[in-house]
Amino acid sequence: PAVTQGNPYQVEVGLIFGGNMPADKPVEVLRFANRVPLMYQQGGCLLTKAIESVDWRQYGLDQPGAKGVPKGPAAILVHLASTNVQFTSEAKEALADNGEVIEEARKAMLEMGRGLRKHLDKKKKMAKTKEKFELINDILPAIAEKSAHILGRPVPNLAGSITKIMSAVISETTTTWNKETKQTDVLITLFNYTSRVRAYTILATWPEKAGAEMIDNETGGRKEATGVWAWKLPSLEPGERTIIGYSLGGLERGDWTETDVFFRGSQDVIGASKMDEKFLEEIRRQERALSEPGDADSTQEEPAEPMGEPTVAPPSGQTTLFGGDV
Structure with missing residues (x-):
């Protein structure tokens, strides 16, 4: 939580990665203001600009030139809660620029990006270890069985x-x-x-x-x-x-x-x-x-x-x- 122009506000972000989402298209951006979804004027919204200000390439997403909305099998959710939300127009379709709010949203994106990178690194490490494990499980038993057959001895515990x-x-x-x-x-x-x-x-x-x-x-x-x-x-x-x-x-x-x-x-x-x-x-x-x-009888x-x-x-x-x- 923070304060801008005397109004308290809080930025919440979330990310969904993987699943059946396409990897070659821009990530889906879900914007909310005081729990109300913002459906239009995505490009002119403060929340979208905060996403575009981050270099997502270092966090595992594709972003040509480090500009614009990144590409990848992901959806980014960002929510601004405040007592006084400033919109670009009376239609309330996008949030107006505010340097302090953008910076706060950017910091939240960076923290979320670090979590994504950590997740991808663990996934990559697990894939390599699993490949090594499967390779060892395939080769060692075969070597042990053949060697035991040649020497006329029982297959050893591996x-x-x-x-x-x-x-x-x-x-x-x-x-x-x-x-x-x-x-x-x-x-x-x-x-x-x-x-x-x-x-x-x-x-x-x-x-x-x-x-x-x-x-x-x-x-x-x-x-x-x-x-x-x-x-x-x-x-x-x-x-x-x-x-x-x-x-x-x-x-x-x-x-x-x-x-x-x-x-x-x-x-x-x-x-x-x-x-x-x-x-x-x-x-x-x-x-x-x-x-x-609840009632007083509830425990x-x-x-x-x-x-x-x-x-x-x-x-x-x-x-x-x-x-x-x-």
Whole structure:
């Protein structure tokens, strides 16, 4: 929030990336003023000019000459809330220029762009690691089998060799529609390809607000906030694989196609994101705000304390390629 000409205002931005949006066309710009969508005169609007003032090439979007609206499979949402919104005309189709507001909107765009770049870097890193992982899984077993056949010996256990080569903790998530049960099946697989014992709390999003019901959750865990479930994994041995599986009922095919997975722990997990505790706190704050108004007989559910980062005392002298000495 800030003040310009004695009027308080706040700029909110958001970005949707990927999906079925075309990569060779300008990004879709969604403008709002005090929650009212602005449908026309996009080129002459203050909010559009703030978008055009950013060099989006450094954040992974195409922008010839670093001018104009960027191109890419994305949609940018920008909202101005103020007690006195200045429009270019009485039609209220675009916002009038204001240097202070443009600069504030530009700063918000830069912060959002950094988040996009971080997301794309993680995605690229995960793709390379997955390619390496699949290549190793294809080649090593074949070499081991042929060598064992030639020498007349049993095929050795390759978990230790893969651990030395990969030196990473990898998460793979699948979200598929089950035709037989008419449910959405989610499978989260965690591989520990490092030389030491790991411990994590794994969190996943699910469409609770849409009326979905979590079914066959044999791993247990607990609800952290609306639409967020957590499982504590106190010990994940080197070379070990852990599977978290559950189903979602009450949905139609296509309602839920991708599950976001987060983690708490000291070692990065390729394929999952570090849990932002502010995100959880914001959800809980909204829960409290919704539960406060009501009759006196209503009871407010206490928010669950977040599962802390699990710790396991590592043996001395162990190293990983990601973190050096541990």
